[in-house]
Amino acid sequence: MMMKxxxxxxxxxxxxxVPAHRLLLDLLRDEIGLTGTKEGCGTGDCxxxxxxxxxxxxNSCLILSGELDGAEIVTIEGLKIGPELHPIQKxxxxxxxxxxxxxxxxxxxxxxxxxDENLNPTEEEIRFALSGNLCRCTGYAKIVQAVQDAxxxxxxxxxxx
Amino acid sequence: xxxxxxxxxxxxxxxxxxxxxxxxxxxxxxxLAGGTDLIIAIKEKGLAPKYVVDLxxxxxxxxxxxxxxxxxxxxxxxxxREVEISPLIRKRFPFLAQSAAEVGSIQIRNRATVGGNMAxxxxxxxxxxxxxxxxxRAKIASAGGERVLSLEEFFHGPGQTxxxxxxxxxxxxxxxxxxxxxxxxxxxxxxxxxxLAYVGVxxxxxxxxxxxxxxxxxxxxxxxxxxxxRARKAEAVIEKQIFTEELAxxxxxxxxxxxxxxxxxxxxxEYRRAMVGTMTKRALLNAAAQRPGPVPWVERRERxx
Numbered sequence: 001m002m003m004k005x006x007x008x009x010x011x012x013x014x015x016x017x018v019p020a021h022r023l024l025l026d027l028l029r030d031e032i033g034l035t036g037t038k039e040g041c042g043t044g045d046c047x048x049x050x051x052x053x054x055x056x057x058x059n060s061c062l063i064l065s066g067e068l069d070g071a072e073i074v075t076i077e078g079l080k081i082g083p084e085l086h087p088i089q090k091x092x093x094x095x096x097x098x099x100x101x102x103x104x105x106x107x108x109x110x111x112x113x114x115x116d117e118n119l120n121p122t123e124e125e126i127r128f129a130l131s132g133n134l135c136r137c138t139g140y141a142k143i144v145q146a147v148q149d150a151x152x153x154x155x156x157x158x159x160x161x
Numbered sequence: 162x163x164x165x166x167x168x169x170x171x172x173x174x175x176x177x178x179x180x181x182x183x184x185x186x187x188x189x190x191x192x193l194a195g196g197t198d199l200i201i202a203i204k205e206k207g208l209a210p211k212y213v214v215d216l217x218x219x220x221x222x223x224x225x226x227x228x229x230x231x232x233x234x235x236x237x238x239x240x241x242r243e244v245e246i247s248p249l250i251r252k253r254f255p256f257l258a259q260s261a262a263e264v265g266s267i268q269i270r271n272r273a274t275v276g277g278n279m280a281x282x283x284x285x286x287x288x289x290x291x292x293x294x295x296x297x298r299a300k301i302a303s304a305g306g307e308r309v310l311s312l313e314e315f316f317h318g319p320g321q322t323x324x325x326x327x328x329x330x331x332x333x334x335x336x337x338x339x340x341x342x343x344x345x346x347x348x349x350x351x352x353x354x355x356x357l358a359y360v361g362v363x364x365x366x367x368x369x370x371x372x373x374x375x376x377x378x379x380x381x382x383x384x385x386x387x388x389x390x391r392a393r394k395a396e397a398v399i400e401k402q403i404f405t406e407e408l409a410x411x412x413x414x415x416x417x418x419x420x421x422x423x424x425x426x427x428x429x430x431e432y433r434r435a436m437v438g439t440m441t442k443r444a445l446l447n448a449a450a451q452r453p454g455p456v457p458w459v460e461r462r463e464r465x466x
Contacts, residue, residue, distance in 0.1 A: 001169045021165040023200075042162025043201050044269050045355065056242075056271040061162070062200040063272070066170035067193070067215055113267070131355060132266020 005069040009034075010078030020066030025049045027065050028075060036076035036105045040134065047133030050106040051075045057113040059132075076105035079112065087157070088112055088150040097146035099137035106133050111147045119155050121147070165203045169212040176222075176329050179214050180303040183327040186212055192329065193217075194238055194277035197269050222331065223274075225249055231337035237276025237330050242267060244275060244288070254335070256344035256363065256448075260291040263348040266355065276330045279315065282322050282388065283357075289316070289389035290363030291346045292333060293381035300332040309334070316388035339367045339377070345448040347440050358384045359428050362416075362440040364448040366404075373404040373449065380412065380441060385420040385433050392416040395441060404449055406442075413442035 001020045006013065009032070018027060028034045028051070040046035042061050049060040052074035079086045088111050091097065098104050107130065114121055114129040121129070126147045127140075135143065170193075173179040183190055189211035193199055202208040216222060216238060223238035225247050233253065235244065244250055244261035251258045264270055264278070264287050278286050279299065292312050299315040301308050301324055312333070315323050324330065342365055349360040361383030367376040378399045380392040395416035399408050417438035422430040 001167065003170070019167060020170040021168045023164065026164070039162065042204060044197060044265065047266060047268060050268055053271075057268050058271050059197075059266075059268045062196055062269075064165065064170070064193075064196065064200070064213075066172075066213075067196070067217065110267070129267060131353070132268050 001066070003066050003069070005065065005071075007068055007070070008072040010074055016065075018065040020064060022065040024051070024053075024060040024063040024065060024068065024073075027068075028060060028073075034075050034077050038102055038105060040102070040106075045132070045134070046103070047106040047110060047130075048103050050109040050133065052109065052113070057110055074109075076108060079108060086112070087153040088115065088147070091146040091150035091153065092143070095142050095146040095149055097139065097143045099135070099139045103133060103135045103137075107135070107143055111150065114147070115151055115154055119151055119158065121151060123148070163204045163207075165200070166209050168210060171212065171214045172218040173214060173216075174218055174220070176219055176302045176331060177304045179216060179219060179329055180305075180327045182212075182214055184304065188326065190214060190326075192280070194274040194280075195240065195272035197265070197273040198277060198281045198283075216329065222276075233335040235275050235333045235335070237280075237332055238274045239276075240271055241265075241273045241275065241278070241288070242270035245270060253338070254291070254295065254344060256346040256365075257288065257291040257295065260287045260346040260348070260361075260363065263287040263346070263350075263354045263358070275333060279312070279333065280322060280324070280330045282316050282318070282320050284319055284386065284388060285358040285361065285384035286389060287346070287348055287358060287361055287383065290361050290381035290383045291344070292335070293389055293391055294344060294363045294365035294379035295335045295338065296379065298334045298336070299330055300334060301328050302331045303328045307331075313391060318387045338365075341367050341369075341376075343368075343448050343451055345444045345451075347444045347447070349436055349440050357427065360384055360422075360433055360436045360440055361389075362437065362444045364441075364444045366445070366448045368404055368449060375399045375402055375404050378445075380416060380445075382416060382420050382437060382441075385422040385437055387421070390420070392419055392441070394419045399445070404445075406446065409442045409445040409449075412445060413438040413440075416441040 038048040040048035044059045051060045191210040193215045241261040241264045297312045344365040346363045348358045363381045365379040395412040398412040422433035424430045
């Protein structure tokens with residue numbers, strides 16, 4: 001069954017005709033060409049496919065295109081601020097929070113979700129927020145460090161207005 | 162990972178319309194709420210629904226509301242994350258918020274709904290024991306009208322409920338509770354929220370006076386019988402008695418006797434039974450030691466082991 005949907009994707013409104021059963025993940029990667037969002041497990045355990053749907057982080061591998069009419073979606077491609085990388089992205093690079101990189105877009109989106117709500121998270125809160133994001137390079141220590149550094153930078157930016 | 166097969170999606174604008182679609186289209190369809198069970202069943206278990214009825218366009222099917230009589234209505238499409246962070250639920254029933262926080266990752270909890278979780282009737286559903294100890298009721302509607310069942314009557318077996326195919330769970334209602342009610346939910350699962358409960362134990366307790374006489378106690382267990390269950394023999398050990406650690410231990414022994422666990426990939430039936438005893442005692446002691454009110458996540462987590 002084909003469906004006409006209108007969505008806002010990374011700030012731009014677009015109209016699409018899509019098969020209702022197409023996963024949001026496949027819609028993004030294969031039809032729209034935004035390949036930054038990754039598929040890990042396909043069952044909502046690993047978080048590699050995390051995107052924002054109506055302002056909230058979700059697993060795009062568990063959502064059908066037919067559910068999306070009117071939705072607002074932000075992917076990793078929409079994270080940077082103008083031409084600049086987001087402070088979270090910069091912190092992951094600076095701290096070595098990226099190893100093979102496959103989990104990274106999901107980690108970044110989930111870190112953004114956390115820092116949008118809490119600019120001063122404890123290590124415990126960071127690990128809690130990232131419970132649904134698996135890194136098989138076993139690099140969590142540097143990821144947690146990167147989120148802490150990003151939080152410090154975002155606090156500094158807010159203080160300076 | 163397998164992809165869903167082509168399917169027809171309906172997006173009704175009312176419960177009556179949703180129910181009428183199922184009546185007309187017949188068997189083989191599924192209701193869709195958050196999709197965190199349904200899409201996984203399609204991908205992993207080869208479920209191939211002929212059609213899907215997406216309930217998310219039905220107005221007034223989500224949200225948490227305190228009614229004038231003190232009862233609390235959680236509409237069916239309220240997400241687990243909304244229950245977890247709701248100031249109202251954290252204040253009145255922190256153990257219910259805790260049990261919602263035990264369901265998968267934040268990404269999953271932003272989609273998974275309370276109604277979907279109850280309607281799927283998984284024996285290990287984390288919020289089910291907490292709702293059972295609060296003696297919650299299930300509001301069910303169809304084109305033919307509305308009925309209300311206790312949540313205990315609602316569950317019939319793994320994946321089985323009292324609902325007819327065309328009926329829709331619209332809300333969970335928690336009746337007014339004693340102002341001194343305290344509670345606890347312990348999920349025993351080595352991978353915490355990222356795996357299903359091996360054993361879940363919920364307690365709701367009202368203790369009176371300095372002597373801690375138990376005015377009422379409700380104990381419910383998850384993942385150790387075909388449905389989430391009340392442990393009434395364990396409750397009878399403590400009801401109207403002066404609460405002590407020895408009684409909590411005896412109640413744990415009773416709960417271990419009356420549960421009906423199976424062996425599966427997560428653990429053996431014997432292990433589950435032993436853990437029911439231990440966790441019931443621990444949950445009772447935790448509940449008795451706290452006052453009603455919100456408790457931070459880290460502190461609750463430390464109390465588990």
